[in-house]
Amino acid sequence: MNTAQRLWRSFLRQSDTTALDPDCRRGRGRVPRTGAVDRRDQHPAGDNRTMGRPAKSPSNGHGAVSSGGAGLVSTGDDYARFAHMLLGNGQFDGVRVLSRQLVEAMTTDHLTERQRAEPPFALPLGQNLWAEHGFGYGLRVRTRQSGAGPSVGTLSWPGGLGTAWYADPHKDVVALLLLQSQNLIVAADWRSTIGDDFRTLTARALED
Structure with missing residues (x-):
């Protein structure tokens, strides 16, 4: 188990956060769309097509290496745990995840x-x-x-x-x-x- 996995699993109990999405979870992935609404004219921008299926995502192993700055797969519950840990100055549910000094620097x-x-x-x-x-x-x-x-x-x-x-x-x-x-x-x-x-x-x- 690497450092990232220790943080996700052992300390934050983030069971759905990973850099490589296993096959069993790919059906849960949200499919990105191309359409959006521009704040300037409030009309749809784009044709609202599917950008790509989750199975083709780099996070599903379609790449030589994992991204160092993006690409994690997660859920709302797991993301909230991370945010609450920051509000707790590095602690979550009574467990020290990051040092107070590191969180202050972040x-x-x-x-x-x-x-x-x-x-x-x-x-x-x-x-x-x-x-x-x-x-x-x-x-x-x-x-x-x-x-x-x-x-x-x-x-x-x-x-x-x-x-x-x-x-x-x-x-x-x-x-x-x-x-x-x-x-x-x-x-x-x-x-x-x-x-x-x-x-x-x-x-x-x-x-x-």
Whole structure:
């Protein structure tokens, strides 16, 4: 059992998280679609075709090596365990998974002023990427609160096919939205009102 497997299985009890999806689970995989709704005109973008069956995914072994920065297969329950572990400063269900010092380093904004002024995407994409966020080690960190949205210090990252999550340490809330549709998120920015609705409805539920 390697280090990643020890984290997933032994400490976080993530039974459905893996880098290579075994044959017995491939039928559970969500099929990504090509269609999306553009926030600018609210009309469908694309023709809503299937992008690829899960059996053809690199995570199913169709590649020489596993990706070091993407490609895990997981579920909402397993993802929530990971997020709650971060809110617990490296602990989950009374078990120490990561050291407090490592979690503090992961969740601290390390961007310099020059990096904030030079977004990593070509124009016109992602030019406001760091307007309300910084970046830790693999995590986006909120540096400014907008309305009733997530608090300063909230951890998050939006995926390219519409998977998004955030963990708010001040409200002790973990929220996940797991979609699979191309162009919902481009350059870490939602191209659909779904993202705004997700944050608004979550905040409204907490207020109620």
